[in-house]
Amino acid sequence: MVTIKELARELNVSISTVSKALNDNPEISDITIARIKELAVLRNYKPNKAAVSLKRNKTMTIGVIIPDILNHFFAKVLHGIEEASSKLGYNIITCISNESYEKEVDILQLLADGTVDGFILAVAEETQVKNISNHFKKVLDDKIPIVMFDRIIEDINCDKVIIDDFEATYDATKTLLNEGRKNIVLINQIGQLSVGKHRVEGYKKAIEDYSSYSKSPNVVVIDKNADLEQSIISIFEENTDLDGIISIDNISGVTAINVAKNRDLAISKDISIIGFSSDDILAFSSPKLSTVAQHGETIGSTAVKLLIDRLENKTTLKKVIKTVPFLIKLRETTK
Numbered sequence: 001m002v003t004i005k006e007l008a009r010e011l012n013v014s015i016s017t018v019s020k021a022l023n024d025n026p027e028i029s030d031i032t033i034a035r036i037k038e039l040a041v042l043r044n045y046k047p048n049k050a051a052v053s054l055k056r057n058k059t060m061t062i063g064v065i066i067p068d069i070l071n072h073f074f075a076k077v078l079h080g081i082e083e084a085s086s087k088l089g090y091n092i093i094t095c096i097s098n099e100s101y102e103k104e105v106d107i108l109q110l111l112a113d114g115t116v117d118g119f120i121l122a123v124a125e126e127t128q129v130k131n132i133s134n135h136f137k138k139v140l141d142d143k144i145p146i147v148m149f150d151r152i153i154e155d156i157n158c159d160k161v162i163i164d165d166f167e168a169t170y171d172a173t174k175t176l177l178n179e180g181r182k183n184i185v186l187i188n189q190i191g192q193l194s195v196g197k198h199r200v201e202g203y204k205k206a207i208e209d210y211s212s213y214s215k216s217p218n219v220v221v222i223d224k225n226a227d228l229e230q231s232i233i234s235i236f237e238e239n240t241d242l243d244g245i246i247s248i249d250n251i252s253g254v255t256a257i258n259v260a261k262n263r264d265l266a267i268s269k270d271i272s273i274i275g276f277s278s279d280d281i282l283a284f285s286s287p288k289l290s291t292v293a294q295h296g297e298t299i300g301s302t303a304v305k306l307l308i309d310r311l312e313n314k315t316t317l318k319k320v321i322k323t324v325p326f327l328i329k330l331r332e333t334t335k
Contacts, residue, residue, distance in 0.1 A: 002043040011039060022047070062307060063111040064094045065104060065121035067151070073250055073277070073296050074122065077149065080300025081120055088308055090117075099125040105135045117311050118145040120303045123153055129192045145310045147303045150294075151194055159306045160321045161299050165195045168292045168326045169202030169248060172274045175290075175328060176244040177210045179272055179335045184244035185218045185235060187252045189228075199248040199276075228252060232259045247275040254285045257333060273333040287332030299324050 004022075008015045013036070021028045021036040028036075039045075064081055066074045078094060085092050093116060097104040104124045111119070119139065127133075133153045139146060140158060149161040169186075176184050186203045190196035204217045218239070222231045232255050236242055247253035253275025257267060265271050267287050277291040302322050 002045050004045070004047075007036065007039060007043065007045060010043075011036060058117050058311070059115060060089060061091045061093060061116045062304070063107070063116035063119045063121075064092050065097055065107055065119065066094065067097050067099050067122050067124050069096050071250070073150075073294060076296030077122075077300040077303075080297030081304055082300075083297070084301035084304035088304065090304075090308065097124040101126040101130055101132060108135055108139055112139050112142060112144055116144075118147070118307045120147045120149065120300075120307055122149055123151040123194075125151075125193060128153070128194060145307060147307045147310075149299050149303050153194075157319050159303075159310060159319050161303045161306065161324060162321065163294055163299070163324050163326045165198035166202040166205070168276075168328075169199040169246065170206045171202075171328055172246055172292055173203045173206035174210070175274065175330070175334065176246070176272050177206065177213060179244075181244035181272060182213070183215055183218075183239060183241045184246065185220055185239060185242060186246045186248060187232065187235070187256065188219055188221045189224055189249045189252055191221045196248060203246055203248075222252065228255050229259065232256050236260070236263060243271050245271065245273045247273065250275065250277050253289050253291070253333075257285055257287065257289060267333050268335050272335060274328070285333075290328070290330045290332070290334040293327045293329050295324055295326070 004018050005015055008018045011018070013032075017028060017032070018036055021033040022040060024033060062081070062085055064078065066078055068074055069078070082092055093111060095107045095111070097107065101124055104127055108119070128151060133156055136146060136153065136156050136158070140156070146156075146158040147161060148156065148158060152160045152162060173184065173186075184207070186200065188196055188200060191200070200219055203219070207213055207217045220235055222228060228251065232252065236259060245253070245256050247256060253273055256273050260267060260271050260273070267273070272290075274290045274292065277289075277293060302324060306320060306322060
């Protein structure tokens with residue numbers, strides 16, 4: 001592979017001139033820039049990324065840690081991260097924690113050795129359940145910035161990107177209350193996660209604030225390893241007057257639709273259902289599920305901008321919490 005030194009020798013110019021021309025430096029004339037770039041293409045010149053990183057004291061690479069790549073929400077966030085990073089001249093290394101604390105620790109140790117400039121991550125379920133955060137603090141103590149999204153740890157002093165999970169579920173529950181629903185159950189498969197706890201509190205607060213609602217809040221926790229369909233069938237059997245469901249994960253809402261249909265309930269007439277989703281993916285259910293749209297791609301791009309601003313400006317200002325707006329999309333499972 002040809003080097004920048006060889007290009008300079010062939011063109012009879014300095015190495016500095018070649019370097020500036022390849023980076024469109026205004027000190028170099030347009031004619032010279034065109035001539036140097038033409039030869040670079042002809043000789044298949046590729047910049048030495050290691051040398052560039054050493055000179056800049058940067059790798060121009062972001063480490064991304066996703067808990068579950070099969071979760072559509074995280075896939076959409078990752079797409080937003082990749083797209084925004086590419087536009088801003090950064091590469092990403094994506095790793096999957098598979099909800100494991102130990103794997104999350106291993107990934108951080110592996111990439112924090114100078115491989116990446118900073119991290120964007122959602123905390124693994126096991127980490128949140130165990131309430132452990134020292135591995136994040138160590139990375140931050142080494143002056144490597146972290147941006148957490150969706151699943152965050154409150155006492156970690158880093159930038160964060162979230163939606164208002166409390167308000168989102170409050171508004172979703174209020175939507176069913178305003179329909180006149182009398183027995184609204186919240187289905188919870190993510191109870192140990194920070195987002196799940198905020199969503200449960202939003203549901204409870206909406207019930208509490210609605211004076212004409214006579215029942216107590218009913219939160220049904222379903223273990224992620226349980227048979228989801230059978231668990232939801234049990235909810236219907238134990239609540240014969242059930243007429244409203246809030247599903248705070250991105251699967252149980254669709255399952256609830258199927259169970260309700262199998263019980264010959266008219267969706268939106270006999271029962272209303274609202275789920276959570278990063279975009280319109282759950283709109284392909286039949287009937288189309290009303291959802292709280294989380295805008296995963298916007299969360300991803302916002303996280304990238306926060307991290308790169310922290311990297312390039314080296315700001316010591318107070319850490320930022322960005323709240324991405326949610327949207328309740330009412331479709332065919334609500335009135």
